[in-house]
Amino acid sequence: MIDDLADILNRLVNQKDNLHVRFPDPDISEPALAFKVPFPRLEIVLEGELKESGLPLSETMLSASQVLYVQAGKWTLPEWTAPVSTLSILFGRQKLGFCVQHWDGKQLRTEKQNVARLG
Template sequence: MIDTLADILNRLVNQKDNLHVRFPDPDISEPALAFKVPFPRLEIVLEGDLKESGLPLSETVLSASQVLYVQAGKWTLPEWTGPAATLSILFGRQKLGFCLQHWDGKQLRTEKQNVARLGPRVGSYLLLSLNEICLQPDPVTARLVVSALLSHCLEQLVGLEMRVSRSRDLFMAVQDYLEEHLSQPLTRESVARRFHITPNYLSHIFQKSGSVGFNEFLTSVRLEKAKKLLRGYDLKVKEIAHNCGFVDSNYFCRVFKRYTERSPSEYRRHCRSAQQG
C-alpha cells in the first residue's frame, strides 16, 4: 500500500491548485450514527462524489479533489451515493493513519496503513493553522496549508521506506561485523559505538529485523565457529574458547552444553565417531 499511497499523495501535491478545502458546519447537530475520533483528520475525495451530512444543507456533496478538514473530536457521516474513492488521513499524536476506501456501487474495499510521526513538529503547526482557518475560512490559505500538510505526509511516508531500508542494511552490516570479529570481547555497547548508534537502538534492530536478540545471535555465531573448530582441528578446548570470544573456558563449556546438550569434548568425539563410522 505504501507505493500506492505515495503516488496518490504525490499527485495531490502536484495538483494542489485543484484542491478545494471545506469545513463541516458547526451548527448541525450530531446524528446518532456519526463517526468521530479524538484526532484531526483530512477526508479527501479522489474519484466520484460523496454525500456528507456534516456540510451545509445546500452543499452536502463532496466531489473529486475536495478536501474536508475535520477537527479533533468533531463528527462526520459520509454516504456513498455512487462509485467513489476516498483517502482519509488521521493525525494521531505519534502516528499518521491512512485509509483508502473504494466503493464500486456494490462492495467497499478498504486498505489501511500507519506511519510513525517523526522529526520536527511541522504537521502539528500546520494543523493548528487549519484550526484557526476554521474560525474564519479563507479558501486560498486553506488550500496552501492543506497542500503543505499533504507534502509533509508524503515526506513521512517516503521516510518510512528509507528508514526500513537503512535499518535492514544496518542489521546485515552488524551481522557481518559480528561474524568477522567474534574472537574479540564484543558487547552490545562496543558494537553500538562502532556503528555510531545507541545500544537500545541496536537491540531494536535485532528485535525488528532478526529472529533472535543481539546477545543470542552473538552466542550462536560463536558456538557455530566453536563447532567448526572442534570438528576440524585438534586445538585444546581452552584455545577454541578464546578463539571464539569466550574469555572463561569454563563458561564456554557451560554455554556449549546448554545449547548442544554435549560438552565440547563430547561433541568432538561424537563428530569424529560419526565421520569414521
C-alpha cells in the same frame, strides 16, 4: 498496507492548486452513526462524489479534489450512494493514519496504513 499510497500523495501534491478545502457545519447535531475520532483528519475525494451529512445542507456533496477538514473530536457521516474513492489522513499524537476507501456501488473496499510520527 496501501500499495499505491505514494502515487496518490504525489498526485495530490501535484494538484495542490486545484484542491478545495471545505469545513463541516458546526451547527448540525451529531447523528447516531457518525464517525468521530479525538484527532484532526482530512477526508479527500480522489474520484467520484460523496454525500457528507456534516456539510451545510445547500452543499452536501464532496467531489473529486475536494478536501473536508475535520477538527479533533468532530464527526462525519459519509453516505456511499455512487461509486467513489477517498483518502483519509488522520493526524494522531503518535502516528499518521492513511485510509483509502473504494465504493463501487455495491461493496466498500478499505486499505489502511499507519506511519510513526517523529517529534
